[in-house]
Amino acid sequence: MNPGTDTCDERIAIIGAGVIGCALAWALTRAGRQVVLIDRAEPATAGASFGNAGHIACEQREPLPSPALLRTFWRELTVFGGAVDLPVRRWAVLAPWLAQFVRAAFQQKRNTPALAALVTPARDALAAALREIAHPELLVCNGHYALWRGPAACARAARAARAAHALGVQTHPPPQELLERVRATSAGADVQGLHFPDSGHVIDPQQLAAALARAACAAGATFQRAEVRELMPRGACIEVRTSGSVLQVAAAVVCAGVQSEPLLARFGVHAPLTAERGYHLEMPHTAPLTDAPVLHADHNIIVTPMQGRLRATSYLEFEQHDAPPDARKIARLRQRLQALGYGGTTAHPGWVGSRPTLPDYLPGLGRAPGEARLFYAVGHQHLGLTLALPSAHLLTALVCGQPPPLDPRPFDLGRFGSLRSARQ
Ligand SMILES: Cc1cc2nc3c(=O)[nH]c(=O)nc-3n(C[C@H](O)[C@H](O)[C@H](O)COP(=O)(O)OP(=O)(O)OC[C@H]3O[C@@H](n4cnc5c(N)ncnc54)[C@H](O)[C@@H]3O)c2cc1C
Structure with a gap:
């Protein structure tokens, strides 16, 4: 950590430890990255990931608006x-x-193949992850x-x-x-x-996210309990201002559920959640x-x-x-x-x-425009538990600069326009 300087450490900060952030922490750690997972509460206790229906809904291939x-x-x-x-x-x-x-x-016809590509393999992806972390019973x-x-x-x-x-x-x-x-x-x-x-179905959605977070921490990730007040671009680094500290990290991923919008706005990303x-x-x-x-x-x-x-x-x-x-x-x-x-x-x-x-019921998965390595995994609507692993694998490829497992373009939040012109 180098508060107040222009150097940043190698870590990737994940903001939000709902099921999306926990799955991503596990996938990035597994890919050999250093991760700090930050949430104001213990994993999957404060947001939608605590109380969902536990349904791995591989049949929901069409976005809802029709x-x-x-x-x-x-x-x-x-x-x-x-x-x-x-x-x-x-x-x-x-x-x-x-x-x-x-x-x-x-646009439902156009958007269905994109959602279907994420949803269809979801149960197998979750089963594989749970076998790997020795919790297949979930x-x-x-x-x-x-x-x-x-x-x-x-x-x-x-x-x-x-x-x-x-x-x-x-x-x-x-x-x-x-x-x-x-x-x-x-x-x-x-x-x-x-x-x-x-x-x-999952027999306890909170336990599932917590198990992924624990597996990430066992492999070297850290969990920090803090409120993230602001994210700032600092050249190619990201400054993460929390209630307790200032971190400068190599990349950050916003996974803050319904509260993601203000964290993304400074980077020009419009997430109409x-x-x-x-x-x-x-x-x-x-x-x-x-x-x-x-x-x-x-x-x-x-x-x-x-x-x-x-x-x-x-x-x-x-x-x-x-x-x-x-x-x-x-x-x-x-x-x-x-x-x-x-x-x-x-x-x-x-x-x-x-x-x-998000209004089109596709998640937002991608990277903010510009130099800063600011990524997002937001807007998982009714399907966040289902999509946690497919989204985590896609984001891991984007963050690590590897070929993505599927076409990420339909999920880019640029589809809702940019906030840059409005702020200049
Ligand atoms: C009633 C209900 C039933 C559902 N049923 C299903 C289902 O059966 N199957 C399915 O696939 N999906 C289901 N879902 C949807 C699924 O639960 C969500 O899509 C998913 O939980 C979203 O996960 P998330 O990690 O994006 O957000 P969340 O779980 O909301 O987590 C966001 C986290 O970010 C943290 N955070 C936010 N802002 C900050 C900040 N500034 N600083 C620090 N921390 C911050 C919060 O504390 C929270 O822990 C259901 C949802 C609901 C409400």
């Missing part, structure tokens, strides 16, 4: 009983992001199930199977025994479903329907078997990152789970966290 969604999203709004909350008082603030979302809907490769109830169940399941097939995603009918068990709690309603065999908040409730000691996540598709609730408990996640709430949780959503999730036949949610207080989401 022309069909523009026509039908209103049915999913919370005022109509759905899972999407776009509070009226936030419309003005969200207008530029929503305008880009609408534009991205008409990943279960039983796929997942989607279920629909009511008179339209059959048609909806068939439509979902056709859509999956068109993307090259395998589906099978679920076992009759599973459908019978669900019918028993559905007051005689028809129940149909699909099994997606190529997805997976929004907080797309989701909630979870946990049901300790409740037996799962099956040893795989179950998506109750009519309610947008996914229930994942985790170590010692089930975790139920839901909602897409376009709220400020640090706003208090909405108690009505937690209460409604609790009620719905009881109606779906899950009994054990009462003691859990509920958790809320922010998916870091």
Whole structure:
């Protein structure tokens, strides 16, 4: 460390120890780089990486914005009983992001191959990393199930199977025994479903990120608990100003989730991230329907078997990152789970966290323009757990100047324009 001088050490600073930063710390250390991982909290305890649904969603190959969604999203709004909350008082603030979302809907066809290239190998990449760090037990490769109830169940399941097939995603009918068990709690309603065999789930998302961080530290990385206040270009070095020190490092990677934008702005990088908040409730000691996540598709609730408990996640709430949780959503999730036949949610207080989401639902992976070696891995939206390893391998290649495993250009944040002209 050389505070106040123009020399910098060889280290690469990673800002943010969510699952993206932890996976990258592991991959860069494995590639022989010196790494300092910095977060204001212990790994994966403060952000989305703590509380996600644990689903390794290799089937989600299409970015969310689509022309069909523009026509039908209103049915999913919370005022109509759905899972999407776009509070009226936030419309003005969200207008530029929503305008880009609408534009991205008409680019879905172009963007799908880029996302598919990252998502498709994700389960295998995670399995390989977990074997290497001697924690294969954290990943279960039983796929997942989607279920629909009511008179339209059959048609909806068939439509979902056709859509999956068109993307090259395998589906099978679920076992009759599973459908019978669900019918028993559905007051005689028809129940149909699909099994997606190529997805997976993690039995504890926080433990997974922490295991990657520990493996990085065992191989020489250091973890520093501090708030990063500012990143500054210093010639080819980066100055990292934290609450406790000033470091000058050879390169820095911003992985600060939904709070990444201000750290990137000084380098001219425009990252129009929004907080797309989701909630979870946990049901300790409740037996799962099956040893795989179950998506109750009519309610947008996914229930994942985790170590010692089930975790139920839901909602897409376009709220400020640090706003208090909405108690009505937690209460409604609790009620719905009881109606779906899950009994054990009462003691859990509920958790809320922010998916870091860019308007086109592609992550931002790349390097800032200019001399400084400032990189970013942000905007992993609903898929950060899934994409942690593919993104880490891509970023490692970019940082080390090696050929990337896939074309990085669709993920460059230059697609949202630069802030340089605005600041000059
Ligand atoms: C309810 C819910 C369910 C989800 N389900 C799934 C799922 O099933 N599968 C899936 O693949 N993805 C899922 N996701 C998405 C996934 O959790 C996120 O995409 C992923 O966790 C993002 O990881 P991250 O490391 O970018 O951000 P985060 O996990 O938010 O981590 C960012 C870190 O940066 C730190 N930080 C920020 N600013 C600073 C600063 N200035 N100084 C120091 N530290 C800083 C924070 O403390 C935090 O630890 C879900 C998300 C939610 C909310």
